Amino acid sequence: MSEPDDTRPSAQDDRGEGPLRRADRNMLELLQELRVAQTGVQILFAFLLSLSFTERFGRIDEVQRWTYVVTLLLSVLTAGLLVGPAAAHRMTFGRGVKAPTVALGQRLFVAGLASLALTLTGAVLLVLDVAVGRGFAVPAAAAVGVVLTGLWFVLPRRLLNGT
Numbered sequence: 001m002s003e004p005d006d007t008r009p010s011a012q013d014d015r016g017e018g019p020l021r022r023a024d025r026n027m028l029e030l031l032q033e034l035r036v037a038q039t040g041v042q043i044l045f046a047f048l049l050s051l052s053f054t055e056r057f058g059r060i061d062e063v064q065r066w067t068y069v070v071t072l073l074l075s076v077l078t079a080g081l082l083v084g085p086a087a088a089h090r091m092t093f094g095r096g097v098k099a100p101t102v103a104l105g106q107r108l109f110v111a112g113l114a115s116l117a118l119t120l121t122g123a124v125l126l127v128l129d130v131a132v133g134r135g136f137a138v139p140a141a142a143a144v145g146v147v148l149t150g151l152w153f154v155l156p157r158r159l160l161n162g163t
């Protein structure tokens with residue numbers, strides 16, 4: 001059985017909750033899930049920032065430098081997307097738009113997960129390229145990207161499709 005659409009305007013759903021209570025519950029669940037993702041992103045961002053201040057950073061090649069720049073910028077985008085739902089909630093608080101705010105938060109979170117998959121893939125590429133060489137780093141990073149995409153996007157879709 002599929003879950004009810006969280007934005008439909010019915011009086012009550014299968015849980016016996018109305019639209020406002022459902023929106024409140026969904027916002028709490030969304031914010032709780034975001035806490036998990038945000039911690040990792042913050043740690044990764046701090047790691048990436050610190051890399052540029054190490055002695056070895058001055059010896060990386062042009063590909064590694066651009067991998068670093070793109071990955072750093074992706075980590076900022078990821079942080080912004082994952083903070084977006086909390087910011088949207090705060091900006092719209094008490095204005096009667098909880099359900100649309102939850103829907104926006106959901107879209108930002110999914111975009112943040114996609115950005116996080118790219119960020120983690122870039123970080124793996126950079127670190128492995130410096131540590132063991134590009135020949136291993138590229139396929140390993142590609143494998144990381146495939147695994148994360150499978151876990152975060154393909155597998156949940158299979159649940160929605162009932163397979």
